[in-house]
Amino acid sequence: MEDMRVAGIDRRQALLGTLAAAGMAASTRARRPAAGVGPADPSETILLWPGGAPGMPATPPKEVIDERSTDPAVRDRAVHGITRPRLVVFRPRVPNGSAVLVMPGGGYRWVVVDKEGYEIGRWLAERGYTVFVLFYRLPGEGWAAGPDVALSDAQRAMRLIRARADTYGIRPDRVAAMGFSAGGHVCGDLATRFARSTYAPVDAADRLSARPDVAALLYAVQSMTPPLAHAGSRARLLGPDPSPALEKAHSPAANVRRDTPPCFLVHAEDDDAVAVDNTLAMRAALKAAGVSVETHLFAKGGHGFGLRRAAGKPAAAWPELFRQWAMSQGLG
Template sequence: MTVGRRALLAASLALPFASVAAHTSWTRPTGVVPDASLPLWPGGHVVPPRGLAERVIQRSDEADASDRMLEGITRPRLDIFRPARPNGAAVILAPGGGYRYVVIDKEGYELARWLSERGVTVYVLFYRLPGDGWANGADVPLADAQRAMRLVRSRAGADGIDPARVVFGGFSAGGQVATSLLTRFDATVYAPVDAADALPARPDALAAIYPVVSMDPAIAHAVSREKLIGANPDAAREALHSPERNVRADQPPLWLLHAEDDDVVRIDNSVRLRDAARRIGAPCEAHFFERGGHGFGLMKTAGLPIAIWPELLWNWLGSHGIV
């Protein structure tokens, strides 16, 4: 169901503003740090599995190309990047990491900075990982994505955004989070916890960049598949978590990006999702490039035609009235 802009705005303004905790970690030499960090769930609602502990791992020591990942996420949250002059648009980003960790910089903070410099309020989502021992682990990334959509809309007045211009984007395994939200935005995967959960979780547009999509073992990213649905899932479980098999006419407009030479997540994931959307007449724009590999983000596209992808995304968002 599509909710009108006025109804969303009225509902969000009626909710109390959520408190924002000061961000006190993850300092980057080049100064790309969020303005604030917002807990996704009320205190005490999320109880981590015994022994789970967060750990930041640095994968690059280059001062201008920091590449960190966060393991063992115990505090799902949104790191907020506020523009100097907000244009009313909001984007929630789900970085990748094979459902083993969540990338911080190249698929999170870097694009957040790029978008915020153009007036977009950006929220980088650090979602729970399905293999970390959470109850109903296969649905915790989707639960966090739904909650992020609702929480951001509830903060429209506080953050200066239009609750009918909220986009969700994901990279790699974060693209699986995104495309699951594409087709299961109204699935009941958690019990409501506060007034924000009365708001819709359907994004107004959705972007998936070199996404993991399918759980079909013929094309699936093997690690993501095992972490999400286990080593020996039955056919029903495999189908439920394969977004290309669950497309629907009322899903949000979809934007896809993939490189033909991606040797980590096969381009078939994006091709199948595009074809499934096309068959039912759902809006979808796809960009496939000859070269780019996997995990290029913004930092690993120099000298390649695929380097134009952020501008392609920006123009598409404009065509749908987001920016």
Template sequence: MIDLSRRSLLGAAAVTAAAAGAVQAQTLAPADPTEVVRLWPKGAPGGETVTVTPIVPERSTDPTFHDRYAQYTTDPILTVMRPERPNGAALLLIPGGGYRWAVLDKEGFDVARVFAAVGVTCFVLRYRLPADGWAAGPNAPLQDAQRALRLIRAHAANYGVDPARIASLGASAGGHLAGLLAARSDATYEAVDAADAVSHRPDLNILLYPVATMADPFAHTGSRDNLLGPSPTPEKIAAWSLDRMDWTGVGPTVLIHALDDTSVPPENSLQLLAALRAGKVTSEAHLFQEGGHGFGIRLIDGKPAAVWPELVQAFGRRNGWLTA
């Protein structure tokens, strides 16, 4: 069973009709959506020795926008943002944060508002972190991502979405998690209910400045340390590097990266693109002159990377995710 709490989600000030206008409007902070789905109504698996206390600090000192992050999550949730005019497409958003936390606004709600403006029903994932004592260790975030996608697909009719038009969007370490969700077909937890009988793999993948490799010299060491520990073996590094995985059969995938990203070097996307091509995945990559890392929506106003949502939407239309 899923636990739903519904209210009106998008007031008159929430989004504009045009996607470009919506991108610029993200300097404002509309009311947060309040429709929440608990992933694990009987508790997340493998938490018997977990003792952390969840926190959601606010980093912004500007009242016009939020900049929160979720750390020490013990009860993973999806927050639903329904568009005013749904078009049948769904989007699971997986924020980054170096597997230390998840930045809910910059790579979650802010991005969701842009896609909701063009009719996409959005789901922002607040997931567990691998170093918090979960029995599954590095698989704990993937358990949440797999469960989240399955819940969206299994209950697609409740959300007015097409179960064959569900995309995922992951940013930074969230891009690594979204890549795992797409590339790995193995079961990471025992079935909880009927929702776990449907596929967890997205129909389309959007990876923003993704952490792809766990190997030096291009690894993001913070993400690697938080995911695998401070001294992972070469075998473990290879097993958790997206560019070393078999991508055969994965849905269309688009990569977005800035060439001046000094946190997660663009070689992460370049190496991953080679793996996508080897797996014959329908793919596209956009490498921008400037944008830095972690730009989301709000931090790229006036920069070349500001057009990325429009490019992603065009890719989605060409590949059947968006129909208008």
């Protein structure tokens, strides 16, 4: 594991410097927006697996950063080929004692680090939360853990956050998980299957619980059974022809138990990528199991609104709604 703090460099150097220091062979296939626009990237990184991620493919993928934005004022990076999963840390000036593990979406095709990672990381850190954005491995890239590979990274991340609680001025019993879209599936998987053994323990941190204290699922993929399943996420996670048993095993709404943490659910009714019924199914399962749940549905917002695409719409209220709810749960 490595901690790095770098100041006074531009945003691209911050990200690529972090990757290089972590020993990554990263490449950029599209030009990023002009340097010097907006806040700098954080430069503190924690590698999840000190001896290398388990179950490496025979031909390891190569990490690639795609800049998808054509607006020089807005960044929209998507990362795939992740071989050294890691946490990028947003430290608040005054920690409130609570942490949030953030899992960006990307349909299990890539990890969308700005729109559903760094942007909410900055917003939460400004309000006192210590935020850890997870770069998780993708299940379609040949890892031995198969459909459990992202869950392995999320479990390990939760344990490392708790193991380092003193370092970051947080309490180990005040760690939230938050996920968007396919990252919401990772988050839902973590909230419902946190105790499942998906990797061999590597150090003392693995004796700690991987259960989030609360979980926030935003326009999240929950079902892997058609027609409710998001087709792309399902295919990349489970392959072209999964059995009903495999679909159920990886549908968080089908795996809710009484020890699932309290959940905060957000979705737009007009989402044309991940049907709102995913969130409704999750809510129904939580209610049936007696798990506390708060649900916010917005008439309009589409899919993937994060912070920037929610601006000027009723859905823009969701981050503050989350914060108020988290405080009511003792986080904040």
